[in-house]
Amino acid sequence: MPTLTKLYTMQEASEHNTKDDCWVVIDGKVYDVSSYLDEHPGGDDVVLVATGRDATDDFEDAGHSEEAKDLMQTFCIGELDTSSSAIPELEISSKKQTDYAQKLMDFTTQYWVVPVAVVGVSVVVGFLYLRKK
Structure with missing residues (x-):
């Protein structure tokens, strides 16, 4: 039985921007990294700054290892709905x-x-x- 992928808008993802409730969008996928913030080697501030927008470039620029990329998959909660063109920052x-x-x-x-x-x-x-x- 195929797994259903939950779609989230950038607006929905941007509403989760606190240390207790933190989502990031990377490569079109939405990750709930709230439980990982205290363990993140770069600190929680680095991740919190990446909320509310596509953080793919930030993630790639940081030079994450394959191990980090594998670990990230455990936090994936869905995909970004690209049919929604609203960008919260611009609004x-x-x-x-x-x-x-x-x-x-x-x-x-x-x-x-x-x-x-x-x-x-x-x-x-x-x-x-x-x-x-």
């Missing part, structure tokens, strides 16, 4: 940018009086200065 960035732009617009519409007052006072001071000469 978050665009939301933040929109929020900042909206806050700036709100700020300028609420506080337009301050620059107008500064210009007004400057004109009055300039007029009085020129009048004394």
Whole structure:
């Protein structure tokens, strides 16, 4: 009987990004490495930084041994669903940018009086200065 492979989106994988609940995506597979973080030779911080995105390049650049690659298979919980095109980091960035732009617009519409007052006072001071000469 064939084993069914569970599919996960990058969004789902990115939600597991703590020391107690850590998933990484490498070569299109999703790994739950929560129980291995304390034993990871490079430390848990290295693995936690790789959550929420495809960590294949990071994994390959670290020069993992064949033994490490074999051990990694024991943590495999499924595959990445490539039909989902949503990339969480990009969505978050665009939301933040929109929020900042909206806050700036709100700020300028609420506080337009301050620059107008500064210009007004400057004109009055300039007029009085020129009048004394």
